[in-house]
Amino acid sequence: MKIRHLHSWNISYHEAIEIQKALYPKLVFSNLSRSIRHIAGADVSCSKKSNNVWAGIVVLSYPSLKKVEEKWVKGITNFPYIPGLLSFREIPIILEAVKKLESNPDLLLCDGQGIAHPRVLGLASHIGLLIEKPTIGCAKKRLVGDFSEVGQYRGDCSPLFYKSREIGAVVRTKTNVKPLFVSPGYAITIKDAVKMVLNCGGRYRIPEPIRQAHLLVNKLRKRDASHEN
DNA sequence: GCGACAG
DNA sequence: ATCTTGTCGC
DSSP states (O other): OOOOOOSOSSOOHHHHHHHHHHHGGGOOOOOOOSOOOEEEEEEEEEOSSSSEEEEEEEEEETTTOOEEEEEEEEEEOOSOOOTTOHHHHHHHHHHHHHHHOOSOOSEEEEESOSSOSTTSOOHHHHHHHHHTSOEEEEESSOSSOBOOOOOSSTTOEEEEEETTEEEEEEEOSSTTSOOEEEEEEESOOHHHHHHHHHHTOSSSSSOHHHHHHHHHHHHHHHHHHHHTO
């Protein structure tokens, strides 16, 4: 997969914010163009006692959700976790895993926000700009935005607003389980983002592509941890 | 100054 | 996110 180089990753916190402001005008939210046949999910696992990180990408067929490929990479990160700047901690290692892909997914689901971000540039939006493919932000918690309580049943959702703009939706992906914060990353609408997330699971809270990536990177981290004994 | 705050 | 055991509920 081709990856655009839009800026350096060796930057200060202030520069990171300036990069987000500069990238914001490049975002687009078109309807999905080509049909979706393969969906990728990405996730990162971090070590507590070192700056080691593992990134995993799992590609599933759609709508059958069968695994067609998985790639991973181990690396390090020096950028700390700062709410609003997650991209600069996780995207570099995610891109290393993306580079290993042999298949060409039509859509990428990310663990984190899309445009539901103070500068409209959450991790999913940022990575979408870099790979020039549709992306969706699937966060387990709110970063910004206001919303009304969402119904208890799978499929129920409530719009998420920030500064008078609709930026995503709070989506019940499983009945009686905490909802997910879904927002477009890049090249997709809110409506399609919600639809695709709901079509990517049902049995679990987390959409299957991300859940599979999560299981993969956690397995890798724990395998390394036991190796040290 | 205070509270909020993706992973 | 990670660390960490049992426990409550569908």
